[in-house]
Amino acid sequence: MYRQTIDPVFGSLAWSALLALVPIAALFVFLGVFRTKAWVASWGSLAVAALVAVLGYGMPTGQAVLAAGQGAAFGLFPLAWTLVAAIWIHSMTVHSGHFDVLCHSFAAVSKDQRIQAIIIAFCFGSLLEGLAGQGTPVAITTVMLVGGGFRPMRAAAVALVANTVPAAFGPLGLPITTLAKVSDLPMADLGAMAGRQVPIIAVFVPLLVVGIADGRRGVRQTWFPALACGVSYGLTQFVTSNYISVPLADISSALVSACVVTVVVRAQHVRRSPAPAPSVIAHPDTPQASASPLPVTSGVRTEVWRAYAPYLAIVSIFVFSQWKPVADALNSATVTFPWPGLHLLTSGGEPSTLPMFKFNWLAATGTLLLISGLATMVVLHIPPRVAVTALAETLGRLRGPITTISGLLALSFVMNASGQTMVLGTWLAGTGGAFVVISPILGWLGVALTGSDTSSNALFGALQVTAADKAGLPATLLTAANASGGVVGKMISLQNLTIAAAATGMHGAEGDLFRRMFRWSVLLLAGMCLIVFLQTTRVLGWMTVH
Template sequence: MFRQVLDPVAHSLAWSSLVAALPLLTLFVLLGVVRMRAWTASLTALAVALLVAVWTYGMPVGQAVLAGTEGAAFGFFPILWIVINAIWVYTMTVQTGHFDVLRRSFARVSDDQRIQAIIIAFSFGALLEALAGFGTPVAVTSVMLIALGFRPLKAAVLALTANTAPVAFGAMATPILTLGKVTSQSSDTLGAMVGRQTPILALFVPLVLVSIVDGRRGLRQTWPVALVCGVAFAVAQYATSNFVSVPLADVVASLVSVAAVVAMVRPRLRPSGPAVVAGGAADEPTPEFAERVARPDDRREVLRAYLPYATIIAVFVVCQITAVKNALGEATQTVRWPGLHLKSAAGGTLSLPTFTLNYLTSPGTQMLAAGLLTMIILRMSVRGALRAYRDTLVQLRWAILTVMLVLALAFVMNASGQTITLGTWMAGAGGFFAFLSPILGWLGTAVTGSDTSSNSLFGALQVAAAGRADLSPVLLAAANSSGGVLGKMVSPQNLAIAAAAVGLDGREGDIFRRVIIWGLIFLAGMCVLALLQASAILSWMVP
């Protein structure tokens, strides 16, 4: 049995915190300064965490290694199990051509590029974030915008700015499920709290997008559509995450926001005519794409292009029915991680070694079921579907390794006491720590490129600090994820993805300068919101 120690270095919390921060500093420097590949940086940081755990905190080597293996296992199931199956569904739609059908369907909604930016970068990007995440929305929507005539730099900026409000619920709420595991808090409660923070951000993102496309004129002329889109998304995200299903929050919100925009725009569409191009904001759509948009796809193919997303919603809704959920829950198995025995500094038994295998209630398994139905809907052969699955695994091979290593790092730090040391020291900020809480999440995502990784690194630290500062652990853990979504637009990984997608390799700095101002403005707003929610003013918003 290993018992954690808060101040192993000279019985000083400050000195102990400096040592405990070494694994995180290693990861941040290797990723942000040295520009080392993510999996290599994560592996190096994991090695540092193991050394600190053994030599500084006195954790037995076997226990430290076992903690890392549990983290890696949790990284694969349920985290990567969700991502792999979600991207498999997306890959099948691409390989059958139905993704292009969907893209053209969106393009025909309006010939005003300001509206197109809202629909594609924000609403459709949110749907891609819900199903796949991990950079997919930025890559796909930026290419779609270029096909519609946006200049590469502007397309990249729009895609990155839009990829904010939906991120916490991305890949079927993978960041929140991870947060629940590392903090021992209910994922449903955390999702409900995030659903009372990010929807406020969603109100403003469409307005910012039209401003980026066409400045003040765009804001003046299209603010009603942008506002309706933001309100529809915000209300749907809040309602779904709080009352229906946390994993479905972005799926429902994206579709509701698209429907709201279509309802406003359709009656005013001109039967023909040139696209409305904001002054100098874009070129004309590519001739090939313009021709395909002018000739509508067969209605049955359009319906088939939308059906995979409707199928996902249907499967998840059915699985939330109490009788069905209870029946599926019978297959859940809870085990103690072999050989891992931990006590907190206070002497209590830690729940970290408890590993839950929810075979059928896992969002990943339900996504797999939706994928099998999608295979039938898209008339894809078994061989074709298996080939798509293989392609998905090949595409994600480095991401799979990175996520497993980052989760292993987080579990080693949590099990050895490094995280609780940092949290206890930072709690010295008192109530003001609520203001700083989103900044930690932002920093974690900015460096790692993933809200999931940020939550795994800092989630337990936030809860530890909350306990010491007499703040709500649910609020601070959720603020980590909500602040983290804003780091996505400035992370080196996402900037590189955007630059590569639009053909601007080497100009990541230009893109960064265009998005950093909006990112900091949004972050300041999230910090103020978290501080108010920690005070008597908005404490009623905390579940």
């Protein structure tokens, strides 16, 4: 049995908090200074956290190991289970050739490269983030933009900016699922609250996309489609996360906004002149890219609908799973049990809820995705052999990310179980009302260094709720702000910068990309901090989930 204490180091809260910062600092040093692989950083930081827990906080070694085991298990289920199923579906569409059909259908909407930037980088990128995440949207959309005539630096910048607002809910709600687990707050409330913060920023991101693609002229000439895209995306994200299903927030928003842009562009087709040539809008300090336009599909309409079928199947199955009789049937198979051997008491001497493990194998997002994958096999006529090959390739590609996720969740669980997170939260609560602004900054910093909103939520979720409670601030609001603040750190994360540079052949240009994206990231962060602050006042207080 281990009981958490508020001041285990020299009887001082400040010294205890300083020691609790060591595992987080170790993670940042591994990633930012030594530039180790992500899985090495996560497991190395876990070892540091375990040493702090045992030597500094007096936690029995066995309890620390069991807490790490519970975290690693949560990383495998439901997180890795969801990730594997999502990318498996995407891999099958690539094998069948329908992914190319989908890309061509996007390019056929308009020859204006600025509109293509919106549809490919923002709409389609959001769809990929909602399904797969892990840098997949940046890698794919950057290559597509370069193929459409954008120079590498400009293409990378557009893709990075676009891959912001979907990060709070993708892939398939994993960041919110993780946040709910580590903070012990209802997932529905956290998803709804994030859905009342991120959509405000979403309105402006397509405008920023066209601004980066073509400067002020791009905004002046394409502001209406960009604004229509942002507004439709934000509204759909709000409605879906609050009233339908948190895991579907990105997917539904991406599909709706893409449809809206298509309708608006076609309605303006007669009056809209094409965008300038790539040699004009491309960035002058990068090599000339191919000026050939994106290919336009000449296939039959049936193939286009089949290309969209996997995503429509996912939406339909998830919506159907929310119907109360179906939801009750799925949840009836859920098993909740205390993690064997892990016995924790809170600082108040009450049994802790941290050791409880929820195994919702039938209602899990990954299981619903598996069903969607089987439907995809039928609709796209994918033979079982091809599906198995795609699954094997997916597992091979995800070995690193799965190991990283398990390590980060194990790190988070050790810090939570030993009380390190509680001590940090109590210490930060000393900032009082100023913590309202600090809250989204923590999320931003976490994503900037780990590259994942899920990882950031795992690290800081429990800290946010502790600090909010101690400071007398709304816990759901500020805990959700960790996810919301994290989205604007996505564009400067080491992971995404590396992926964007590699996808465009600009090896070693990560520093140039960072300098180019940093000001936009800070600007959007300031906007998010303002939103969260106003939601604690009468101005926007009516938006807060209670």
